[in-house]
Amino acid sequence: xxxxxxxxxxxxxxxxxxxxxxxxxxxxxxxxxxxxxxxxxxxxxxxxxxxxxxxxxxxxxxxxxxxxxxxxxxxxxxxxxxxxxxxxxxxxxxxxxxxxxxxxxxxxxxxxxxxxxxxxxxxxxx
Amino acid sequence: xxxxxxxxxxxxxxxxxxxxxxxxxxxxxxxxxxxxxxxxxxxxxxxxxxxxxxxxxxxxxxxxxxxxxxxxxxxxxxxxxxxxxxxxxxxxxxxxxxxxxxxxxxxxxxxxxxxxxxxxxxxxxxxxxxxxxxxxxxxxxxxxxxxxxxxxxxxxxxxxxxxxxxxxxxxxxxxxxxxxxxxxxxxxxxxxxxxxxxxxxxxxxxxxxxxxxxxxxxxxxxxxxxxxxxxxxxxxxxxxxxxxxxxxxxxxxxxxxxxxxxxxxxxxxxxxxxxxxxxxxxxxxxxxxxxxxxxxxxxxxxxxxxxxxxxxxxxxxxxxxxxxxxxxxxxxxxxxxxxxxxxxxxxxxxxxxxxxxxxxxxxxxxxxxxxxxxxxxxxxxxxxxxxxxxxxxxxxxxxxxxxxxxxxxxxxxxxxxxx
Numbered sequence: 013x014x015x016x017x018x019x020x021x022x023x024x025x026x027x028x029x030x031x032x033x034x035x036x037x038x039x040x041x042x043x044x045x046x047x048x049x050x051x052x053x054x055x056x057x058x059x060x061x062x063x064x065x066x067x068x069x070x071x072x073x074x075x076x077x078x079x080x081x082x083x084x085x086x087x088x089x090x091x092x093x094x095x096x097x098x099x100x101x102x103x104x105x106x107x108x109x110x111x112x113x114x115x116x117x118x119x120x121x122x123x124x125x126x127x128x129x130x131x132x133x134x135x136x137x138x
Numbered sequence: 139x140x141x142x143x144x145x146x147x148x149x150x151x152x153x154x155x156x157x158x159x160x161x162x163x164x165x166x167x168x169x170x171x172x173x174x175x176x177x178x179x180x181x182x183x184x185x186x187x188x189x190x191x192x193x194x195x196x197x198x199x200x201x202x203x204x205x206x207x208x209x210x211x212x213x214x215x216x217x218x219x220x221x222x223x224x225x226x227x228x229x230x231x232x233x234x235x236x237x238x239x240x241x242x243x244x245x246x247x248x249x250x251x252x253x254x255x256x257x258x259x260x261x262x263x264x265x266x267x268x269x270x271x272x273x274x275x276x277x278x279x280x281x282x283x284x285x286x287x288x289x290x291x292x293x294x295x296x297x298x299x300x301x302x303x304x305x306x307x308x309x310x311x312x313x314x315x316x317x318x319x320x321x322x323x324x325x326x327x328x329x330x331x332x333x334x335x336x337x338x339x340x341x342x343x344x345x346x347x348x349x350x351x352x353x354x355x356x357x358x359x360x361x362x363x364x365x366x367x368x369x370x371x372x373x374x375x376x377x378x379x380x381x382x383x384x385x386x387x388x389x390x391x392x393x394x395x396x397x398x399x400x401x402x403x404x405x406x407x408x409x410x411x412x413x414x415x416x417x418x419x420x421x422x423x424x425x426x427x428x429x430x431x432x433x434x435x436x437x438x439x440x441x442x443x444x445x446x447x448x449x450x451x452x453x454x455x456x457x458x459x460x461x462x463x464x465x466x467x468x469x470x471x472x473x474x475x476x477x478x479x480x481x482x483x484x485x486x487x488x489x490x491x492x493x494x495x496x497x498x499x500x501x502x503x504x505x506x507x508x509x510x511x512x513x514x515x516x517x518x519x520x521x522x523x524x525x526x527x528x529x530x531x532x533x534x535x536x537x538x539x540x541x542x543x544x545x546x547x548x549x550x551x552x553x554x555x556x557x
Contacts, residue, residue, distance in 0.1 A: 044545075045226075047222075047223035047224070047226040047227045047268045047269050048223075048227075048267070048268035048269070050544070050545065050551075050552070051545075051548070051551045051552075052551060052552050052553070052554050053551050053552065053553040053554070054553075054554065054556050055553050055554065055555045055556065056555050056556040056557075057556065058555075058556040058557055059556040059557075064556060066556075069548075069551070070554075074267055074268060074270060075264075075267050075268045085554045087160035087163075088160075089160070089161075090160055090161035091160065091161075091554075091555065092160060092552060092553070092554035092555070093554055093555055093556070093557040094554045094555065094556040094557065095556070095557040106557070108557050109556070109557065110557075113557070123160070123163065125160075127160075
């Protein structure tokens with residue numbers, strides 16, 4: 013059951029020292045046991061341009077440092093939004109996918125805050 | 139030098155709710171006890187509106203002042219997962235962490251390089267960032283001092299959530315101004331005794347002769363005094379060692395008269411206790427059942443407790459059979475029952491004792507229980523359960539204000555609108 017290409021009975025496996033195990037897709041970007049990882053369900057198709065669909069599950073990380081261009085979950089007033097993050101003159105802004113909506117500045121005083129940064133995406137409805 | 143720390147989550151249950159709901163950020167939040175009975179956690183804003191610990195919900199919610207309050211049923215699945223996150227953040231940063239309660243953890247801060255104050259500030263920030271829980275940290279040469287420091291950090295906003303009591307001079311200063319009942323381990327009775335002897339502040343208490351303290355308050359009080367003097371008597375423990383007993387007791391959602399309904403509840407409690415038992419790889423050789431009427435509503439008082447020694451088992455079916463038989467023996471008609479419970483004790487590792495005349499084939503039993511646990515782990519607790527635990531469950535506690543289990547159930551995770 014536990015044969016990994018190493019413990020042969022006749023000829024010693026030349027790969028004995030190079031066993032790496034199967035790729036663990038979970039641990040890299042999706043592992044929700046990390047204390048800073050949270051799952052978030054996406055509502056709406058506004059981010060189709062970034063291949064994020066309605067019903068997708070984003071895995072977000074609240075300890076990842078924000079960078080310009082990443083997708084974040086942000087709290088704006090009473091609601092949580094999924095959107096793109098941009099930087100202008102050292103300040104963070106949330107950018108809407110719609111050209112009509114103007115960007116919103118991340119600012120504790122106006123109750124706009126980054127909740128977590130998207131690190132992975134799971135689509136169960138393919 | 140030995141340094142102990144204590145970190146605790148501010149209004150922990152409320153903070154868990156707030157972590158997932160931005161609308162709660164500045165609003166008063168109160169979490170209610172099991173069965174939506176009374177207030178057990180309040181945010182600062184809720185305290186300011188006069189909501190007290192233990193206030194009954196059905197009365198408090200009608201007061202005009204409490205109109206802005208957002209009330210929640212306790213969501214222990216969520217709180218346990220957030221406590222797990224908090225522990226993990228700490229365990230990755232410190233040599234030893236002891237989870238003392240769901241929202242308090244003792245820390246080993248001994249001999250760490252660099253400035254301790256700065257390190258604690260960083261830890262506090264990391265917990266807030268990763269686990270989304272605001273905290274306070276207090277530290278000093280003993281656990282009792284760390285606990286006191288934590289309380290001071292919480293009560294004095296100017297300390298910015300951090301309180302260092304390692305310096306004896308700083309300690310003395312606080313001791314002079316702090317009442318003896320702020321001390322961990324000083325209960326109401328002890329406090330009365332001390333007040334009777336004219337001892338009000340911690341400074342009064344630590345200057346007492348150790349012999350006098352021992353005579354007055356036994357070794358327990360003497361230990362508290364030694365700890366306050368900076369002599370460590372309580373070492374850091376690991377995660378709680380093997381449990382001594384497992385209890386599953388609850389207040390019913392309403393008063394129950396009929397044995398059929400109580401039987402379902404007792405079977406359910408036995409099933410839950412059996413699950414906890416198997417989680418820890420244990421078997422129980424002793425089982426007891428309790429049942430009682432409400433002591434506060436004027437009903438005639440009836441409370442009964444019965445126990446039996448059983449073949450060591452963790453099989454839900456065996457435990458349910460024993461529990462319902464015992465329950466039937468102590469149930470009397472005519473009373474309105476308020477609460478019941480099942481307690482398992484004399485716990486031992488699974489299979490530690492071979493049975494000569496086993497009631498059940500142990501291999502078959504283990505297979506069935508493993509399948510049951512696997513289904514419930516995958517599809518959620520209670521998906522598959524013994525029929526005796528009921529379908530309608532008319533006795534189950536009220537949780538009318540339950541929030542989603544954001545981190546433990548896929549169908550209940552947070553949603554965010556794409557923008």
